[in-house]
Amino acid sequence: MQTLAQLKAGQLQGITRLQLVENLTEFPREIFDLADTLEILDLSNNQLSSLPEDLPRLTHLKILFASNNRFEVLPEVLGQCPKLEMIGFKANQIHSVPEASLPLHTRWLILTDNQITALPERMGQLHRLQKLALAGNRLTSLPASMAQCHNLELVRLSANALAALPSWLLKLPKLTWLAFAGNPFSHTLVDPHADVASVPNVTLADIELGEKLGEGASGIIYQGRWLNPAMVAATGTEQIAVKLFKGEVTSDGYPADELDCCLTTGEHPNLIKVLAHISQQDQLGLVMALIPQGFYNLGLPPSLETCTRDTFKAGTEFSLKDIVKIALQLAETLAHMHAQHISHGDVYAHNMMINRQMALLFGDFGAASNLAKLSTSERSAMQAIEVRALGCLIDDLLPFAGADRADALRAQLRQLTELCMQPELSCRPAFRDIAKLLARLWQAQACEV
Numbered sequence: 001m002q003t004l005a006q007l008k009a010g011q012l013q014g015i016t017r018l019q020l021v022e023n024l025t026e027f028p029r030e031i032f033d034l035a036d037t038l039e040i041l042d043l044s045n046n047q048l049s050s051l052p053e054d055l056p057r058l059t060h061l062k063i064l065f066a067s068n069n070r071f072e073v074l075p076e077v078l079g080q081c082p083k084l085e086m087i088g089f090k091a092n093q094i095h096s097v098p099e100a101s102l103p104l105h106t107r108w109l110i111l112t113d114n115q116i117t118a119l120p121e122r123m124g125q126l127h128r129l130q131k132l133a134l135a136g137n138r139l140t141s142l143p144a145s146m147a148q149c150h151n152l153e154l155v156r157l158s159a160n161a162l163a164a165l166p167s168w169l170l171k172l173p174k175l176t177w178l179a180f181a182g183n184p185f186s187h188t189l190v191d192p193h194a195d196v197a198s199v200p201n202v203t204l205a206d207i208e209l210g211e212k213l214g215e216g217a218s219g220i221i222y223q224g225r226w227l228n229p230a231m232v233a234a235t236g237t238e239q240i241a242v243k244l245f246k247g248e249v250t251s252d253g254y255p256a257d258e259l260d261c262c263l264t265t266g267e268h269p270n271l272i273k274v275l276a277h278i279s280q281q282d283q284l285g286l287v288m289a290l291i292p293q294g295f296y297n298l299g300l301p302p303s304l305e306t307c308t309r310d311t312f313k314a315g316t317e318f319s320l321k322d323i324v325k326i327a328l329q330l331a332e333t334l335a336h337m338h339a340q341h342i343s344h345g346d347v348y349a350h351n352m353m354i355n356r357q358m359a360l361l362f363g364d365f366g367a368a369s370n371l372a373k374l375s376t377s378e379r380s381a382m383q384a385i386e387v388r389a390l391g392c393l394i395d396d397l398l399p400f401a402g403a404d405r406a407d408a409l410r411a412q413l414r415q416l417t418e419l420c421m422q423p424e425l426s427c428r429p430a431f432r433d434i435a436k437l438l439a440r441l442w443q444a445q446a447c448e449v
C-alpha cells in the first residue's frame with residue numbers, strides 16, 4: 001500500500017500497481033502522473049462516488065478495484081478505458097449499471113453487495129467475460145443476451161431476487177462454478193433447518209470457545225470444548241471446532257444458506273464431520289469435528305493472472321497415483337452431495353485439505369446451492385457444471401506429476417479431463433460413473449505395485 005503523500009511528492013514514478021486507502025472523497029489527479037506505467041489501481045476502502053472523465057488517459061490500466069466506496073452508479077467512463085479488463089466495485093450503493101460503463105474486453109466483473117435491480121443488454125457483448133460476481137443485489141432477471149457470454153466460468157448469483165434460473169445459463173459451455181442460493185426460485189424451506197433433526201441443535205451456552213483457528217469470508221472458526229456432558233456423550237468428543245457465522249452477505253451469499261446446505265448434505269468420509277448446529281436468533285453456527293493434525297491445503301486461490309484457476313505452492317509435486325486418489329475421493333463426495341440435491345459451487349483445490357496419505361477433506365460450503373426445487377434436467381445440468389470443475393482440478397494437478405513410467409495412466413487421466421470439460425453438458429459423465437472409472441484406475445495401480 002502506498003500513501004497520498006508519496007504520490008504527491010512524485011515518489012511513485014514508474015510503478016505498475018497503486019493502492020491508496022486515505023478516506024479519499026475525490027480521485028487524486030496526481031494518479032495521472034503514473035499513466036505511462038500504471039496497470040493496477042486499487043482505491044478500495046475510501047469514500048469515492050465518482051471517477052474523472054479523463055480516466056482513459058491511464059492507457060495501461062488493466063485492473064481497477066473500488067470496493068467499499070460510495071458509488072451509486074457504475075461510472076460510464078470505465079467503458080472507455082482501453083485495456084481495462086478487471087473491475088471490482090463490491091460493497092458500494094450501486095443501483096444502476098449504464099450500458100456504456102462496461103468495457104468490451106472485461107474478463108472479471110465484481111458487483112457483489114450493491115443494490116442493482118437490472119443489468120444492461122450490453123452484458124451479452126462481453127465475450128471475454130470469465131468471472132461474474134453479483135451476489136447480494138436485487139436482480140430479478142438477467143439479460144437474455146448473456147447467452148452469448150461463452151467464456152463465463154464462474155458466476156455468483158446468490159442473495160438476489162431472481163424469479164427463475166435462466167435456461168441459457170445452464171447451457172454455457174464453460175460454466176464451472178455457479179452459486180444461486182438465496183433467490184426466490186431456489187428457496188426450499190420456511191424454517192431452513194426444519195428437516196435436519198438428525199443434527200443436534202445447541203446453543204452457545206453448551207460450548208466454551210477457545211483460540212481462533214481461522215477465518216473465512218462467512219465466519220470465524222474457534223477451537224472449542226463441550227460444556228454440556230450430554231453432547232460429549234452424543235458426539236464422542238470433548239474437543240470441537242466452532243464456526244460462528246458473521247451476519248452479513250458474502251461474495252458467495254447468505255451464511256444461513258451455507259449452514260442449510262452443509263446440514264442437508266449430511267455425513268461423508270471426505271467431509272468435515274458436522275456435530276451440531278447453532279441456530280439462535282442472533283447467532284448461526286456450526287459445530288464440527290476438529291480437522292486432524294497433518295492436513296494441509298491442496299491449493300491456493302486463483303491469482304489476478306489465473307482469474308478462475310487455482311494456484312499452487314512452488315515445489316508442489318504429486319504422483320499420478322496421488323491424483324487418481326484425490327480425484328476419486330472428490331468424485332465420490334460430489335456424487336454424495338448431488339444425491340442430496342446440493343451443489344458445492346466452489347470445487348477448487350484451495351477448498352480441499354489433504355494429508356501425506358492423500359486422504360481428502362473437502363470444505364467450504366459458502367457457495368453451495370440447494371437444488372431441491374429445480375427440475376430433474378436442471379439438476380443434471382448443475383451436476384455437469386461441477387463435473388467440469390473436477391476436470392479443471394485434474395487438469396491443474398497433472399502438470400505437477402513428474403514424468404514416470406505410468407504414461408498410460410497419464411493418458412487415461414487426460415482423456416477423463418477432456419470428457420469432463422466437453423462443451424456440450426449432456427456429453428459429460430456423471431460423478432458416480434467418474435468415481436467408478438477412477439476406482440478401476442486406482443485398483444489397477446494398486447495391483448501393479
Ligand SMILES: Nc1ncnc2c1ncn2[C@@H]1O[C@H](COP(=O)(O)OP(=O)(O)OP(=O)(O)O)[C@@H](O)[C@H]1O
Pocket residue numbers: 213214215216217218219221241243272288289290291351363364366
Ligand atoms: N473443523 C475445523 N478444524 C480445524 N480448523 C478449521 C476447521 N474448520 C475450519 N478451520 C480453519 O478455519 C479456516 C477458515 O475456514 P472456512 O471453511 O470458514 O473458510 P475458508 O474456506 O478457508 O474461506 P472462505 O470461506 O473465505 O473461502 C480454515 O482454513 C481452517 O484453517
